[in-house]
């Protein structure tokens with residue numbers, strides 16, 4: 001099927017949150033004439049400021065969209081560590097998280113979309129789906145205005161409280177409560193506390209929770225309640241409408257993955273709409289449907305793991321394995337031909353399937369299938385590193401790449417085959 005391209009390269013983005021702004025930027029960069037349909041600054045101003053914690057990977061995604069400067073202008077701060085008192089064995093997680101007011105970040109990204117040429121128009125009563133456009137992006141968050149019906153898992157509500165900022169932000173903290181769980185995120189301008197339970201928590205924080213979160217309860221007031229269960233659109237793509245961010249999949253806040261998914265979906269939607277306008281509708285649509293379904297499966301699985309007494313790793317960063325230079329490595333990933341995003345267009349190509357169903361072809365600009373060539377017949381870690389550096393990868397990056405590939409089971413240690421091995425230098429793609 002080929003999409004009706006009567007709308008040429010005109011697209012509409014409904015909503016004005018972070019996912020809307022990020023998708024608008026992706027579309028503008030692909031040359032689309034982009035109109036953002038907004039309910040206006042009044043509606044935006046009514047949404048309470050709240051600090052959110054973004055895992056390090058999120059900054060790379062913002063970089064891909066050319067939006068890293070907006071983190072700075074939104075006043076984001078980097079904070080080392082995250083205190084997980086939710087786990088059976090409380091622990092401090094290593095890694096860096098970015099603490100930022102979600103509304104400020106969305107507003108800065110919206111400004112940047114306008115600088116790149118997006119026009120803002122009122123989200124009128126007439127359905128945007130009727131618009132004569134090449135594509136309509138639903139970025140209306142959990143309202144999922146054009147993405148119904150939605151499915152749900154859990155119906156928790158987060159009561160959000162605001163208190164004074166701290167010059168030196170402490171690591172975020174997540175903890176269990178008698179009725180659910182709670183978190184505290186510091187920022188120099190604002191401290192946010194969220195209390196998540198089946199029914200909204202009271203207007204005042206209890207002394208016990210305040211002590212657990214190390215805050216002064218009397219300095220905090222409730223500023224919002226937000227739904228916090230998992231929600232997903234049953235049809236993230238339909239015709240020329242594509243849903244992004246929370247409108248496609250709204251995660252539970254406990255994993256801290258909401259913004260990351262919003263950006264992943266924005267980048268993917270930019271490529272899908274680009275492909276609709278220039279190429280194969282079915283391949284692009286299948287790509288996006290699979291991407292959202294896989295993200296949902298991963299998220300729901302991670303929530304089940306959280307309840308495992310041995311697990312409990314809310315906000316867990318990925319651990320980096322230590323490389324053993326003498327051990328033998330083999331390529332272990334399944335490789336399938338699937339739709340993939342190649343330079344902003346969805347095309348069918350060979351990709352590696354990770355154990356969590358994610359599909360990857362490259363990491364840090366490196367074509368991962370070259371690892372398959374390099375490790376054909378096996379090689380020691382030292383030989384593999386040498387092979388990578390011989391093909392132009394800096395030595396430190398080669399070690400990082402092998403560690404990343406080990407962590408994601410793309411490669412694994414194996415006993416030497418006993419046969420003579422040839423370590424090949426990967427050729428051009």
Ligand SMILES: Cc1cc2nc3c(=O)[nH]c(=O)nc-3n(C[C@H](O)[C@H](O)[C@H](O)COP(=O)(O)OP(=O)(O)OC[C@H]3O[C@@H](n4cnc5c(N)ncnc54)[C@H](O)[C@@H]3O)c2cc1C
Nearest residue numbers: 015017018019052053123140141158245246253256258259
């Ligand atoms: C309590 C809580 C804490 C969280 N903490 C984190 C965290 O620490 N880290 C993290 O990564 N994620 C976190 N999240 C998730 C994160 O906030 C969301 O995933 C993210 O904000 C979604 O962005 P969005 O642009 O898709 O939706 P939204 O930010 O909801 O934006 C949607 C926009 O669309 C507008 N809109 C709605 N209906 C219409 C309409 N009909 N027409 C036009 N416009 C419309 C709305 O006004 C809004 O501006 C948290 C979520 C909750 C509930």
